[in-house]
Amino acid sequence: xxxxxxxxxxxxxxxxxxxxxxxxxxxxxxxxxxxxxxxxxxxxxxxxxxxxxxxxxxxxxxxxxxxxxxxxxxxxxxxxxxxxxxxxxxxxxxxxxxxxxxxxxxxxxxxxxxxxxxxxxxxxxxxxxxxxxxxxxxxxxxxxxxxxxxxxxxxxxxxxxxxxxxxxxxxxxxxxxxxxxxxxxxxxxxxxxxxxxxxxxxxxxxxxxxxxxxxxxxxxxxxxxxxxxxxxxxxxxxxxxxxxxxxxxxxxxxxxxxxxxxxxxxxxxxxxxxxxxxxxxxxxxxxxxxxxxxxxxxxxxxxxxxxxxxxxxxxxxxxxxxxxxxxxxxxxxxxxxxxxxxxxxxxxxxxxxxxxxxxxxxxxxxxxxxxxxxxxxxxxxxxxxxxxxxxxxxxxxxxxxxxxxxxxxxxxxxxxxx
Amino acid sequence: xxxxxxxxxxxxxxxxxxxxxxxxxxxxxxxxxxxxxxxxxxxxxxxxxxxxxxxxxxxxxxxxxxxxxxxxxxxxxxxxxxxxxxxxxxxxxxxxxxxxxxxxxxxxxxxxxxxxxxxxxxxxxxxxxxxxxxxxxxxxxxxxxxxxxxxxxxxxxxxxxxxxxxxxxxxxxxxxxxxxxxxxxxxxxxxxxxxxxxxxxxxxxxxxxxxxxxxxxxxxxxxxxxxxxxxxxxxxxxxxxxxxxxxxxxxxxxxxxxxxxxxxxxxxxxxxxxxxxxxxxxxxxxxxxxxxxxxxxxxxxxxxxxxxxxxxxxxxxxxxxxxxxxxxxxxxxxxxxxxxxxxxxxxxxxxxxxxxxxxxxxxxxxxxxxxxxxxxxxxxxxxxxxxxxxxxxxxxxxxxxxxxxxxxxxxxxxxxxx
Numbered sequence: 001x002x003x004x005x006x007x008x009x010x011x012x013x014x015x016x017x018x019x020x021x022x023x024x025x026x027x028x029x030x031x032x033x034x035x036x037x038x039x040x041x042x043x044x045x046x047x048x049x050x051x052x053x054x055x056x057x058x059x060x061x062x063x064x065x066x067x068x069x070x071x072x073x074x075x076x077x078x079x080x081x082x083x084x085x086x087x088x089x090x091x092x093x094x095x096x097x098x099x100x101x102x103x104x105x106x107x108x109x110x111x112x113x114x115x116x117x118x119x120x121x122x123x124x125x126x127x128x129x130x131x132x133x134x135x136x137x138x139x140x141x142x143x144x145x146x147x148x149x150x151x152x153x154x155x156x157x158x159x160x161x162x163x164x165x166x167x168x169x170x171x172x173x174x175x176x177x178x179x180x181x182x183x184x185x186x187x188x189x190x191x192x193x194x195x196x197x198x199x200x201x202x203x204x205x206x207x208x209x210x211x212x213x214x215x216x217x218x219x220x221x222x223x224x225x226x227x228x229x230x231x232x233x234x235x236x237x238x239x240x241x242x243x244x245x246x247x248x249x250x251x252x253x254x255x256x257x258x259x260x261x262x263x264x265x266x267x268x269x270x271x272x273x274x275x276x277x278x279x280x281x282x283x284x285x286x287x288x289x290x291x292x293x294x295x296x297x298x299x300x301x302x303x304x305x306x307x308x309x310x311x312x313x314x315x316x317x318x319x320x321x322x323x324x325x326x327x328x329x330x331x332x333x334x335x336x337x338x339x340x341x342x343x344x345x346x347x348x349x350x351x352x353x354x355x356x357x358x359x360x361x362x363x364x365x366x367x368x369x370x371x372x373x374x375x376x377x378x379x380x381x382x383x384x385x386x387x388x389x390x391x392x393x394x395x396x397x398x399x400x401x402x403x404x405x406x407x408x409x410x411x412x413x414x415x416x417x418x
Numbered sequence: 419x420x421x422x423x424x425x426x427x428x429x430x431x432x433x434x435x436x437x438x439x440x441x442x443x444x445x446x447x448x449x450x451x452x453x454x455x456x457x458x459x460x461x462x463x464x465x466x467x468x469x470x471x472x473x474x475x476x477x478x479x480x481x482x483x484x485x486x487x488x489x490x491x492x493x494x495x496x497x498x499x500x501x502x503x504x505x506x507x508x509x510x511x512x513x514x515x516x517x518x519x520x521x522x523x524x525x526x527x528x529x530x531x532x533x534x535x536x537x538x539x540x541x542x543x544x545x546x547x548x549x550x551x552x553x554x555x556x557x558x559x560x561x562x563x564x565x566x567x568x569x570x571x572x573x574x575x576x577x578x579x580x581x582x583x584x585x586x587x588x589x590x591x592x593x594x595x596x597x598x599x600x601x602x603x604x605x606x607x608x609x610x611x612x613x614x615x616x617x618x619x620x621x622x623x624x625x626x627x628x629x630x631x632x633x634x635x636x637x638x639x640x641x642x643x644x645x646x647x648x649x650x651x652x653x654x655x656x657x658x659x660x661x662x663x664x665x666x667x668x669x670x671x672x673x674x675x676x677x678x679x680x681x682x683x684x685x686x687x688x689x690x691x692x693x694x695x696x697x698x699x700x701x702x703x704x705x706x707x708x709x710x711x712x713x714x715x716x717x718x719x720x721x722x723x724x725x726x727x728x729x730x731x732x733x734x735x736x737x738x739x740x741x742x743x744x745x746x747x748x749x750x751x752x753x754x755x756x757x758x759x760x761x762x763x764x765x766x767x768x769x770x771x772x773x774x775x776x777x778x779x780x781x782x783x784x785x786x787x788x789x790x791x792x793x794x795x796x797x798x799x800x801x802x803x804x805x806x807x808x809x810x811x812x813x814x815x816x817x818x819x820x821x822x823x824x825x826x827x828x829x830x831x832x833x834x835x836x
Contacts, residue, residue, distance in 0.1 A: 067674040137697075257484050
């Protein structure tokens with residue numbers, strides 16, 4: 001930290017940084033860096049979805065305006081099957097929220113049980129493995145269901161599989177794990193082939209252990225296409241075909257508030273889930289599904305569209321990294337990821353600085369995701385991780401926000417060490 | 419039954435009817451009278467919903483294409499508040515399916531409990547009161563959750579409140595009741611003011627007893643507007659403000675497969691539910707909500723639109739009643755309702771004839787809702803109730819289907835009594 005600085009130099013630097021910080025405060029800004037929302041320009045890429053509404057008849061003559069088709073249109077399932085590398089009959093296409101589908105899958109496991117196993121509500125204890133830093137909304141679901149969360153360290157190639165295997169292999173109350181395997185939220189990690197294979201092969205004490213495979217950023221590359229091994233294939237090869245529940249959505253492909261979400265799993269799982277789903281609903285919004293398929297057509301259409309997203313996102317990610325490098329690159333007081341896709345940059349301060357940093361940034365008019373949010377129960381044991389979401393603000397605002405952020409990093413660090 | 423007919427005349431009539439029935443069979447028809455689906459003409463009344471998509475910004479500058487607003491757009495909540503006679507902050511506007519919202523409300527009660535009460539999953543037994551004949555999909559939800567269903571007789575003014583009060587007042591495991599208070603499914607009954615008041619005032623042994631008030635046909639009048647007493651108001655007056663969960667949707671106003679659904683309840687309930695909902699989802703499809711509000715504008719817009727539906731539905735209901743009257747009116751072998759709104763005509767055969775009747779109709783190419791479906795567990799104790807859904811088929815098909823139906827009624831009855 002601050003190698004080569006004398007104490008006097010550091011004290012002077014703190015004075016400079018405090019002056020700079022107060023200057024920012026006087027600007028009375030109000031910048032939001034807290035959520036991974038697409039920008040107006042990104043959303044506008046999909047405005048053409050509504051261009052073709054004169055006839056709302058889907059394959060097989062299905063009138064999308066009327067009731068029915070509990071698991072979604074076949075053409076929508078086919079498109080998700082292409083995206084996820086599964087078969088259309090392993091897919092359920094729903095309404096817009098994949099988070100809701102995950103919540104539903106957990107709720108069904110509690111109320112009705114998975115494939116004939118004891119409903120989790122009848123068990124004394126249910127635990128989930130939570131690779132962290134991870135996605136706060138996964139953890140909120142666990143909190144609501146009083147599922148005990150066990151933090152799993154994240155490595156550069158995915159969750160620490162030694163720990164995962166040890167715990168899942170021994171404890172029958174461990175029923176699942178949350179994974180964002182592609183451009184992980186917030187670290188940007190892509191799970192390695194070995195990690196995926198170990199997930200597929202590992203022994204689990206609980207027969208109804210499920211990997212909640214939230215493939216939210218499956219086609220969300222910033223540069224060239226990166227590959228993720230297909231976990232359903234690997235699970236089948238390993239003789240554990242029913243182990244994984246896959247999820248994805250078009251939230252960050254089309255409209256974050258009005259896309260289409262999907263769940264995929266083995267036919268064994270699907271048989272049970274579809275039976276239960278038939279009591280839950282008469283069907284999802286098929287008009288929205290039809291309009292999506294008409295607009296994107298197939299996986300190639302999706303890929304071409306995601307290139308346009310990347311063109312809008314890349315300058316923002318690069319601006320953030322550039323400002324971090326320029327301001328903090330030589331100080332050795334923080335570290336951050338350089339993701340190749342997804343929506344976040346994961347930033348680590350010195351221990352015990354993250355909360356203070358978010359508070360100081362807020363005081364200067366820039367809101368970040370609450371420190372700790374990326375850990376179970378909102379408690380980062382080292383109080384060092386902050387999630388940076390570059391997508392939403394216009395570039396000029398983003399740059400300003402990051403300059404303020406860097407100033408706050410120094411401010412908090414200098415105050416702490418001096 | 420068949421007053422004034424000699425045995426010989428009846429035998430001859432059976433021969434005639436059998437001949438007529440066989441003639442119908444030879445037509446190889448395939449007519450569907452099974453579900454209460456709107457017709458193509460009805461759905462087309464709302465095609466204009468997509469006319470105005472150039473700007474998707476809602477009140478308060480909310481971009482409907484992006485994330486957020488967990489309980490729905492304020493303008494959508496305001497419209498549902500008008501429809502249900504509640505305040506906008508007592509409303510959650512969701513995705514399309516009100517059935518899904520009911521399922522969710524039950525699932526939340528099991529997993530998280532109602533307003534701090536013990537989650538139902540922790541109880542040995544949960545029971546629901548089921549006024550019958552009623553809506554099969556309500557009963558399916560109970561079956562999935564293994565909720566014990568208690569059949570409650572339906573009178574002409576609503577459920578038999580003596581029975582409801584006696585059971586709900588004594589048994590703590592009775593946690594709720596299913597009601598379709600306006601143009602009840604399938605009887606067409608409108609709950610009387612007295613019934614609504616007794617619901618609001620009655621003592622319930624369970625503190626977390628909830629009336630599931632499925633107001634699916636709230637504005638679905640066939641003739642003049644009929645009034646239903648506002649149950650939330652009555653519950654408030656009676657000191658039981660939290661007793662009712664109201665539901666409705668635009669499924670049979672706009673698009674059955676792509677409308678907007680809503681739940682309404684006291685602020686006390688809403689406080690708990692919204693907290694839980696925030697862990698379930700980031701929000702519903704706001705684009706669909708915005709387009710609905712733009713198209714319908716307000717309650718007057720809805721009412722004007724429902725008059726167009728009535729114009730399409732009335733001839734169908736009248737044709738069914740006309741054919742029933744003409745064929746069966748003087749025979750005293752069956753009875754049926756003459757609804758003033760909603761989607762169904764409820765038909766009662768002689769005891770023990772309904773299943774046979776549905777089977778014979780199917781053999782002649784006309785499918786009806788399964789006999790028994792209108793009762794818990796699909797078991798009609800008298801095997802006499804059949805739900806007739808006149809809305810979907812074109813008028814000519816409907817008339818043909820009803821002629822066949824009437825022939826089957828006589829066929830089954832004559833075979834039974836001779």
